[in-house]
Amino acid sequence: MGRFYMHKPLSIYDFSKRRAIISILLALGSTLIFYFFQQYFFSLYRSAMLSFQFNANYLLSDDAISLFAFVFAGNAVIVGNSVGISFYISGVSKSVRQRSRRRNILNNQSFLLGNYLYLFIKLAL
Amino acid sequence: MQFMMLKYGFLGESWVLYILLFSVLFLESVKELRRSFKGYTLKIVFFHFTLVFALIFMCSFLKKSNYNRLNEVYNNSDPYVNVPVTSYQIQSYDDPIISPYNGYLKLFVKVLSDSSNNLKYRLYDNELTIHDLVETPYSEEYNYYGRKYRNNPILTIHADRMLSYAKLKELESKAIIRGISKLNYVVHSTINDQPYVYTKYIYPTKALYANIEKSKPPSPLGIFFFEDYLKSKKEQIVNLETFILNEKVDEQKVYTYFQESVSDSVFFKFKISKEITLQHYLDFMISYKQSVYDLRDEQKRMNHALNEYILKVEDKYPFLFIEEVE
Numbered sequence: 001m002g003r004f005y006m007h008k009p010l011s012i013y014d015f016s017k018r019r020a021i022i023s024i025l026l027a028l029g030s031t032l033i034f035y036f037f038q039q040y041f042f043s044l045y046r047s048a049m050l051s052f053q054f055n056a057n058y059l060l061s062d063d064a065i066s067l068f069a070f071v072f073a074g075n076a077v078i079v080g081n082s083v084g085i086s087f088y089i090s091g092v093s094k095s096v097r098q099r100s101r102r103r104n105i106l107n108n109q110s111f112l113l114g115n116y117l118y119l120f121i122k123l124a125l
Numbered sequence: 126m127q128f129m130m131l132k133y134g135f136l137g138e139s140w141v142l143y144i145l146l147f148s149v150l151f152l153e154s155v156k157e158l159r160r161s162f163k164g165y166t167l168k169i170v171f172f173h174f175t176l177v178f179a180l181i182f183m184c185s186f187l188k189k190s191n192y193n194r195l196n197e198v199y200n201n202s203d204p205y206v207n208v209p210v211t212s213y214q215i216q217s218y219d220d221p222i223i224s225p226y227n228g229y230l231k232l233f234v235k236v237l238s239d240s241s242n243n244l245k246y247r248l249y250d251n252e253l254t255i256h257d258l259v260e261t262p263y264s265e266e267y268n269y270y271g272r273k274y275r276n277n278p279i280l281t282i283h284a285d286r287m288l289s290y291a292k293l294k295e296l297e298s299k300a301i302i303r304g305i306s307k308l309n310y311v312v313h314s315t316i317n318d319q320p321y322v323y324t325k326y327i328y329p330t331k332a333l334y335a336n337i338e339k340s341k342p343p344s345p346l347g348i349f350f351f352e353d354y355l356k357s358k359k360e361q362i363v364n365l366e367t368f369i370l371n372e373k374v375d376e377q378k379v380y381t382y383f384q385e386s387v388s389d390s391v392f393f394k395f396k397i398s399k400e401i402t403l404q405h406y407l408d409f410m411i412s413y414k415q416s417v418y419d420l421r422d423e424q425k426r427m428n429h430a431l432n433e434y435i436l437k438v439e440d441k442y443p444f445l446f447i448e449e450v451e
Contacts, residue, residue, distance in 0.1 A: 008163075009160075009162060009163045010161055010162050010163060011162070011163035012163075012164045031180065031184065035184050043196065044195070046196075047195060047199055050199075051199075054283075055205060055206055055208070055235065055311075056205065057205045058197075058199045058205065059193055059197070059200055060196065065193070066185070069184075069185040069186075070140070070181070070182075070185040071143055072184075072185075073181045073182075073183075073185040073187075074146075074147040074181050077147075077177055077181045078147060078151065078177075080180075081151070081154060081177055082154050085154065085155075085158065101161040104157050105157045105158060105161060105162075108153070108154065108156065108157045109154060112150065112153050116150060
């Protein structure tokens with residue numbers, strides 16, 4: 001059961017090339033920043049928690065380190081992807097007709113980011 | 126969740142789980158694009174998907190070697206001690222009560238060995254010599270029915286499992302002079318995966334006093350040695366090395382040996398050589414204790430069946446032993 005649209009779909013010709021390049025750079029930058037943020041935040045949080053224990057083992061095994069790196073990289077890439085798409089789609093709309101389509105895409109992105117990060121933080125802490 | 130996964134060790138399977146999770150999240154983020162964007166064909170979706178996963182794997186290789194840097198700093202300032210590992214549950218229902226007041230001062234001590242095999246003592250992040258550790262008057266004053274008492278601390282020792290037990294004897298011999306009669310060795314129990322405490326009571330024996338009398342004036346006459354109590358009993362020499370099989374203590378052999386030989390007319394002399402590590406010693410002692418506890422339980426059941434309430438099981442199967450370092 002598809003949704004009925006009155007207006008024609010968006011296409012790549014509605015957006016400028018400059019916008020595409022900026023959105024890709026933005027996605028990569030936010031990916032890297034969020035990845036390093038998670039790693040540093042995790043190691044700080046872990047050391048803070050372990051400092052309450054006597055005789056705590058601070059060193060992680062290589063297996064665990066690679067798994068955590070994978071999980072954090074996955075989070076960061078998904079968020080970066082979402083940020084890039086949102087930036088590419090959003091902006092000052094020239095045609096009023098295609099606004100609903102843009103709004104649907106942006107809605108999806110904001111729903112994904114907020115809910116997934118909420119769930120992840122709730123499970124991790 | 127991640128700490129739980131670390132603890133129970135199912136890191137291996139969770140790779141698949143996270144790959145599935147990320148692919149679901151990716152599809153969630155592109156589903157509306159697919160509907161409303163004209164050029165976004167299935168081919169491009171697939172290309173986008175592979176790009177995203179390539180990025181994930183590339184990112185996860187980043188910064189891996191430097192990850193533990195902060196943790197290494199912490200570990201150097203407060204080193205982790207590999208405490209001995211046991212599979213027995215240690216019982217403590219027959220512990221003698223020393224004081225009606227239970228508020229002992231507990232000192233947490235770490236014992237490590239450095240590169241030249243000397244012992245290092247750490248008390249709450251400070252490195253100490255054994256002299257400082259034992260002679261400093263840590264004690265606690267308390268009121269009991271209007272009187273003031275001062276009690277000696279209990280040392281709770283986190284010692285490395287590969288340390289030679291003969292070296293740790295020095296700490297015991299100094300502690301008994303100081304008035305400390307209870308030492309707690311921390312062990313890691315594999316049954317419930319928790320740090321546990323093996324309590325050891327030290328009595329003034331002649332062997333412990335022998336090292337110290339060289340430097341100090343002779344002990345007063347009133348001192349009561351544990352050997353004097355054992356004079357009327359038969360000595361049985363047990364060499365700990367005979368129970369070691371493939372660098373491990375044969376616990377079943379220790380158990381059966383003491384099942385046969387424990388009685389109230391015999392005391393044991395444990396010969397401890399320099400090769401005996403703390404792990405060996407604690408394994409031996411715990412299986413010895415377990416053996417005696419089982420004998421007592423059996424005797425209790427028999428006493429109950431025969432309506433015999435005068436004979437105490439603790440008198441019939443006592444813990445009588447002396448340790449001697451070779």
